């Protein structure tokens with residue numbers, strides 16, 4: 482079995498839903514199809530929730546009516562028969578009726594807000610499955626709220642998900658296309674909850690892991706993960722193959738195409754993840770798996786809004802316990818540290834969440850000297866397969882960066898990552914020079930040496 486996930490833009494127009502159906506029926510394998518809400522719907526529902534919370538009931542209803550118009554028009558183009566359209570109308574009528582009843586609840590609690598945003602995925606999947614049955618396709622809807630569970634810490638209950646899903650699949654063994662909602666789940670209080678913004682990718686990976694799928698496909702509207710940021714760098718290209726580790730680094734370092742947690746469940750169960758483009762289904766996309774045969778340097782990514790903190794031990798050399806005390810403070814303020822460099826007496830760290838910066842630096846000053854921290858920094862991350870016996874990688878990177886001031890360098894933490902900290906004013910230049918040196922230099926050299 483395969484798991485195919487389609488994001489908001491891939492289901493955002495009736496004609497896109499038509500093409501998705503075509504993709505599904507053209508492929509003979511049995512599938513679980515995970516859908517996001519129609520593009521824009523989650524944001525619209527959140528805004529309606531905000532209005533309800535602020536007691537701006539009129540505004541909430543106005544926004545609801547605007548959203549309703551969008552769905553009404555969508556239905557007209559989605560279905561091809563009267564009977565199909567009637568069914569679609571019933572779905573929209575009933576879900577919007579429920580939203581309307583939620584808006585009136587006072588006090589409007591977080592659990593109501595979550596029920597409200599869940600409507601985006603409930604609408605898209607119910608409308609889509611009604612369309613599949615209108616077209617006579619063998620399909621069934623699996624309500625995610627019946628199998629997708631999180632624990633009190635918001636972590637997925639893997640065993641529970643597996644048991645429930647396996648039973649449901651057995652019960653519907655005759656169905657070829659199984660449609661379900663991304664993003665939404667139930668928490669231990671039996672309330673509707675979610676896997677956080679962009680969480681539909683995560684749903685797909687959790688399902689794929691739970692049923693040990695043959696493959697998970699994440700369908701978006703670009704042709705896979707690119708080797709560099711196409712908004713900043715001209716000559717980028719899709720990466721054919723990545724390992725789970727490389728993909729996780731890239732997702733974390735800002736490659737927007739994939740939610741960073743997505744990889745974990747798939748990786749645990751060795752289920753390959755393929756990124757595909759709905760606009761260009763024949764393109765190979767990016768395959769993420771245990772191993773990759775591709776080139777050693779795979780990609781470059783940048784993470785914005787980084788703050789660097791420079792800490793010097795006030796005690797003499799060889800003071801043990803210093804790092805522990807430093808990191809305890811970051812732990813206390815639940816602030817993840819991204820990058821670290823150390824010398825005998827100093828340690829520099831970077832954070833991307835500076836909410837508690839003042840408190841953190843105040844506590845650090847109790848036992849350390851701090852230099853003025855630097856805001857507006859950027860981590861440039863070079864990802865690939867840099868096993869210890871590969872020589873020349875750092876040289877190539879530093880050579881490309883020779884005209885750009887570097888604040889920190891981190892290499893060797895894993896075999897997949899070399900990170901540099903620079904001021905964000907150099908970000909575009911750094912991404913471009915690295916792109917040329919790391920991906921096009923050898924080609925340029927080859928041309929020079931093989932030229933007649």
Ligand code: ASP
Nearest residue numbers: 517523664678679680681
């Ligand atoms: N609809 C949700 C969101 O917009 C989940 C998703 O699309 O992945 O965040």
Ligand code: MG
Nearest residue numbers: 488489679682
């Ligand atoms: Mg997404």
